[in-house]
Amino acid sequence: MTDQNKRLATILQDLGSMYRYLGGENLFKAIAYMKASQAIKSLPDDISLYLKEGTVKEIPGVGKSLEKDIREFYSTGSISRFENLKKIVPHGLIELVDVRGFGPKSLKRLYEDLHVESKEDVVKALKDGRITKLKGFGPRKVENMLRGLKLHKQLEERMLLRDALEAGEKLLAPLKTLKEVKRAELAGSLRRRKETIGDLDILAAVKLKDRKKVVKVFTSPKLAQRVLAKGDTRVSILMQENGRQADLRMVDESEWGAAFQYFTGSKDHNIHLRRLARDKGYKISEYGIFTARNHKRLAGKTEEQLYKHLGMQYIPPEMREDKGEIELALKRAIPKLVEIKDIRGDLQMHSDWSDGLQTMEEIVDFVEKNFSYDYIAITDHTKSSRVARGMKDQEFLKQIEEVKVINQKQGRDFLKAGAEVDILADGALDLSDEILSQLDWVVASIHSGFSRNNTDRLIKACENSYVNCIGHPTGRLIGKREAYPVDIAALIEAAVGTGTALEINGQPERLDLKDEWANEAREAGVNLVISTDSHKYNDFYFMSLGVGVARRAWCTADNILNTKPWHDIVKLTSKGNLSVV
C-alpha cells in the first residue's frame, strides 16, 4: 500500500467511526466510509493514478460524494468533512468505538456525563470508580470494558506481523539502494514470523568507514520521527511510519552470518546454542564462532557455517524457538518446511456474491495474473451471516452455474464452487444437503455464540459428510477478540477421525489456527489447509503469512492439503465411507 493510500484510508476509517459515534441515520454513512476505506486499502496503485485517469468512481464503494472527498484529500491533504466532524465528535474517543465492551452509546454517555475526552481519561475513570457509579454501567459491563482495553493495549504494544513486515520493508528498501550497504535484511521475531512484533530489527553489512552515511539515511526525517540512540554499530529510531522502535545493527560483511543468527534469535534458541558450543569447546557471539581456548575465529560469514561447526543442520528461522529443533538438527532430522512456491491453490475467499469486493471473474483474472495456482475455491457466506450478506440457498444454485460458465470460458476447471457455511448453534449447517452435495469445497465456520464452549458444535461439523474443512477454528482476532472456548485436542481428534481438514487462516488478525495448535494438529496427522480468506485483491498475498504459521508449526508440504493436486485433495477429504450423522 502506498503512503498516500494509507493516509486516505485512515481518514476514511476515522470518518466511519465518527459517524458510528453519531449514530441514527449516520450509521449507513459509517458503513459507506468503512467500505470505501477498505477499498482504498486494496488498491494496487496510488490514488493519484485513479484521479488522473478519472477512474475514482469505478472503485467499489466510491460515489459522487466520496470522489469529491478524495479530490480534496489529494489537493489539500485533508477532508473538510473530517475537520468539521472533529469539532462535534470527541476525536480522542474514536479509537475506542471498535474496542470490545465499548460502543457509540457507551462512549457518548462517558463523554457527556463524565466529560472524558481520551482513552487515558477513560482508563482513569474506570480506575477511580466514576464509571461504576453511572446508571447502566454494572460490574460485568465494567469488567468487559477492562478486558477490551487490555486486548487493545496488546495491539498498541505489538504490531501485527503484516504491519511489521510492511513497515520493515519501508526501512529496508532505502538502505538497500545504498552502495555502501553490502547486504541488509529484517531479523528478530519478524524473521521468525511471529504473529505479533514488538520492535523491528534490521541487520546491515557495512564497512566501518561507510557507516556514518548509512546512519544518516536511517535517521533522516523521512524514516525516523525520533532518534533514540546513534552509534557505529547500533542506531535506534522511532519510525516515521508508526512511531514504533526500530533498531539497525551494522556489522562487517565477514561477520554477517554470526550476526544474522544472533539477531534473529530467539533468545532461548541462542542460549541453547551457546551452551552447546561451550560444551564442544567453542564460544559463539554475534561476531563469529571461536575456539574457547585461544579465541581463534573459526567461522561467521554465513549462518550455515555456524550451524555446521556445531555439528548440526541449518535451522530455518521459523523453527528457532528452542522447542526441540536443536535436537532435531543434531540428528540431521530437520524437516523440509513448506514454502510459498509449494502452494497450488487458495481454498477460502469471498466474492461480491456475499461480502467480497470483486466479482468472481475479476478474482480469477487477478489470481491468474499474480499467482501460479492450479485451482481456487469461492466460498461465500451462507444466510445466517447477515452482516456478511450471506447468500440464500437458491443463490448458491445460481452461483454454481456461473462458476461453470467461467470455467467453460477458461477451458479448465480452475474455479471450484464452494461455501463458507455457518455452523449453527446446534452444530447443524446453514445450507441444505441438496446444495452441499453440489459444491466442490465446503468450509464450515463459527460466526456466532463466541462465549460458549464450542467444542461440540465443531465436532458435529467435522462429522458432517459434506464438510471438507473447518475455517478459522478458534475464532480469535489478535488484539480484538479472544478465541472462543474450545477443546482443541478434542477437535484435532475429530478432524483426524473424520478426515476433515483444519484451516490455517492467513488473515493478519486471525492466523488461526495459531502456530502451537497447528503444530499439535500436524503431529496428530491432521490435513491442514492454508487459506487467505480473501475479501479483496490484496488479501491474496496473505498466503505468505499463513505459510509462515505453517513453518512455525514445522509443517512440510505434505502436511498442507493445498500443495497437492485437486484430485488428491478430493480423495483426502471425501467422506464416502463415513456414516452420515
Place this chain on the structure above:
DNA sequence: GCCGTTTTCGGCCCGACTGTTTTCAGTCG
C-alpha cells in the same frame, strides 16, 4: 453515502445475546 436486470428512492445492519434491568438498551457478529 452508495447502489440499482425487482428500485434513481428507499433500502442498507438485523437477530441474538448480554447485562442491567424489571421490560429493554446496547453491543456484537
